[in-house]
Amino acid sequence: MVTIIDYGIGNLRSIEKAFGQTGAEVLRTDDPEVVADADRLVLPGVGAFGACIDEIRRRDLEDPIHAAIDRGTPFLGVCVGMQLLFETGHEKGTHEGLGVLPGHVVHFRDAEGDMPSDAIVPHMGWNTIEPTRESPLLDGFGDGAHVYFVHSYHPVAGRPDDVLATTTYGHKFPSIVQRDHVSGVQFHPEKSQAAGLRLLENFATQFHSTGSVHAA
Template sequence: MITIIDYGMGNLRSVQKGFEKVGFSAEVTADPRVVERADKLVLPGVGAFKDCMDNLRNGGFIDAIHSHVSTGRPFLGICLGLQLLFTESEEFGCHQGLGIIPGKVRRFAEDMEVAGERLKVPHMGWNQISIEQPSPLLRGVADGSAVYFVHSYYVDPENPEVVATTTDYGQRFCSSIWHDNVMATQFHPEKSQQVGLHILKNFGEL
């Protein structure tokens, strides 16, 4: 069973429907006891970093997430669910994350340009991924595939070996990671049509 954490923030139903579309049962839960014993765990997220961390803490999910990851069971973070894995974020101050992946969450610069044209922040819409290492999520996904993004912040891992894909938007940034049983994407697989569904299927088959 795939378990999706309901901590009050995130596109929970769309992620659940994505898994169901590729043939996997997925439950949405706000019970940290269910999270701790999940076979496969998904942490989606939208909104502000600090608010999400507060909700995870107040819901009793922090220890449950660390327990799940430490036992080697598959974990998938989506969008803010990727950023929350890191040590800290500079969003509206400096805020501590889950600390599972060393590194920081940084904001795109407001003055980014390409060919003299100012780039908008947030980075919103379709963009390509360049595969840096063969994450299990990417099995059968072509290099240069287009996926859907909505974000103003990006992750900056201390260890470049955790970077699974990069994407260009005024700069080259890490758009997904893979470290042992922990996988996470800055883009939204559930909004990325066939490529995204294939990624969710790969996670379900782990």
């Protein structure tokens, strides 16, 4: 069973339907107890980092998310849901994230690296992912799989080993992160056609707990 955390913000119906296309059983919930006891957890998100983390906390979902991660529940963050895994987000101020992974989230033009002055932000449309290592999450992917992005901010990982794949838009940024059973994607798998559905199927069927993830 794949449990999608419903905190009132995110592409909930779209990602629910996408998991359904893979044959996975899907439950959408905002019940803290159900989240804490889930078999597999998905945290979607669109919009601003601060608004998303504030709503998670308002609904008393932060502790259940940590409880699930601490007991080894496979976890997937999508778009802003991936960004929330990090310590801080710098979007309209500075906001404390879930702190599962070390690092912070910045605007494309505030990140280290050359960003062409004529580059359009947000980064929107199809781009490629370049895996940095193997993972069950990427089973069936070769180099250069095309996926769909819509974002102005991206994470800067505090630990290079947490980066599972990168994408280049002006400069390289982490497009997939993974530490043990916790993962996140900056792109939208539910909008990424065959490649996105393959990733969701891999998460639902092949991505298993490999041990404890310690908070950053």
